[in-house]
Amino acid sequence: MIPFNKPYFSNNEYRYIKNVIDSGYVSGDHNYTQKCNEYIQQNFAVSKVLLTTSCSISLDMAAILLDLKKGDEVIMPSYNFVSTANAIVQKGAIPVFAEVTSDTLNIDPVDIERRITKRTKAIFPVHYAGVSCDMERITELAKKYKLKIVEDAAQGVYAKYKDKYLGTIGDIGTYSFHETKNYSCGEGGAILINNSEELARRAEIIREKGTNRSQFFRGEVDKYTWVDIGSSYLISDILAAMLYAQLEKLEEIQEKRKTVHDRYYSGLVELQNRERIRLPVIPSYCTTNYHIFYILLPTEEKRNDLMKYLKNRKIGATFHYIPLHISPMGMSLGYKHGDLLITENLSSRLLRLPIYPNLSQEEIQYVVESIHDWSKTI
Numbered sequence: 001m002i003p004f005n006k007p008y009f010s011n012n013e014y015r016y017i018k019n020v021i022d023s024g025y026v027s028g029d030h031n032y033t034q035k036c037n038e039y040i041q042q043n044f045a046v047s048k049v050l051l052t053t054s055c056s057i058s059l060d061m062a063a064i065l066l067d068l069k070k071g072d073e074v075i076m077p078s079y080n081f082v083s084t085a086n087a088i089v090q091k092g093a094i095p096v097f098a099e100v101t102s103d104t105l106n107i108d109p110v111d112i113e114r115r116i117t118k119r120t121k122a123i124f125p126v127h128y129a130g131v132s133c134d135m136e137r138i139t140e141l142a143k144k145y146k147l148k149i150v151e152d153a154a155q156g157v158y159a160k161y162k163d164k165y166l167g168t169i170g171d172i173g174t175y176s177f178h179e180t181k182n183y184s185c186g187e188g189g190a191i192l193i194n195n196s197e198e199l200a201r202r203a204e205i206i207r208e209k210g211t212n213r214s215q216f217f218r219g220e221v222d223k224y225t226w227v228d229i230g231s232s233y234l235i236s237d238i239l240a241a242m243l244y245a246q247l248e249k250l251e252e253i254q255e256k257r258k259t260v261h262d263r264y265y266s267g268l269v270e271l272q273n274r275e276r277i278r279l280p281v282i283p284s285y286c287t288t289n290y291h292i293f294y295i296l297l298p299t300e301e302k303r304n305d306l307m308k309y310l311k312n313r314k315i316g317a318t319f320h321y322i323p324l325h326i327s328p329m330g331m332s333l334g335y336k337h338g339d340l341l342i343t344e345n346l347s348s349r350l351l352r353l354p355i356y357p358n359l360s361q362e363e364i365q366y367v368v369e370s371i372h373d374w375s376k377t378i
């Protein structure tokens with residue numbers, strides 16, 4: 001059995017978690033939370049990073065920070081996970097679904113501009129598979145129409161657009177440290193505030209149940225009290241300890257995933273040359289983190305057929321998002337089948353292959369051969 005994903009552990013998780021338990025300080029914002037925040041700030045050149053309980057929560061915080069309210073519109077891709085849309089809807093704002101480009105499956109800047117109205121407040125681009133959106137064009141649009149950018153970089157930790165890490169380009173960025181992501185503590189996330197002291201200060205308050213407790217701990221105020229809305233978005237230092245052990249292996253984990261990615265690519269490129277499948281496209285402006293390896297089949301039937309074929313060979317290959325605009329929630333917002341044809345078409349033809357650091361050369365070879373065997377049957 002080759003599962004779709006297997007979490008990777010360095011040797012330090014147990015030791016760091018034990019350190020936290022031995023210290024007696026197991027709640028949020030202790031030693032390892034600070035270490036993770038500082039590590040990301042320094043290595044990724046971000047002005048403010050706050051660990052949270054998930055990327056979903058970080059997106060909720062972003063929606064609060066932007067003061068989204070009823071009737072505001074936010075442009076995001078339909079080809080995406082639900083969290084981005086939930087963050088918008090929970091504030092009474094309206095997610096406006098845009099198309100993706102067929103090369104990267106990332107939001108299409110041309111379609112973003114078409115969908116901008118007087119009510120548009122923000123763009124929430126998503127970096128699919130750890131491959132960057134076209135951030136220069138998105139940033140130009142945001143400047144031209146005075147919109148905020150929140151990058152959903154859940155899948156993009158340690159990947160880059162040109163010389164900048166994903167999540168550090170927009171006004172706000174969000175990361176996920178869920179078990180399925182490249183760097184993981186089971187459940188966890190971070191919010192990155194780029195170059196706004198005001199937003200950074202407010203983010204700390206929202207994350208601390210609407211109090212100025214963080215300022216109090218730094219000795220900036222002599223009491224802490226209720227000053228804004230908020231909730232408890234702090235991760236336990238036990239999980240932060242686990243995450244720190246993973247962050248220390250940023251490069252090693254990425255290199256191992258690259259090896260898997262490159263082996264798939266070279267093993268399957270011949271099928272691409274014969275137009276049986278299409279492989280991922282990584283634009284020259286992007287340094288990927290190899291989060292996902294997907295292939296595109298010519299039709300949905302062939303995709304389903306290959307998925308079943310691989311399942312019979314005990315290979316955990318899987319489809320990805322049902323486009324949000326044709327989900328029950330999306331349809332209740334007034335969307336219908338056929339509204340975003342590129343998205344619907346691509347999502348129906350996409351298959352993700354197992355990818356994780358310890359996938360062995362033999363296992364990769366078995367997956368590659370199985371796909372070749374299947375292609376002889378069609």
Ligand SMILES: *Cc1c(COP(=O)(O)O)cnc(C)c1O
Pocket residue numbers: 053054055056057080081083084126152154155175176177178188189
């Ligand atoms: C995984 C993921 C999320 C949610 O991350 P959590 O940390 O599980 O909340 C949000 N957006 C995208 C694009 C994701 O891939």
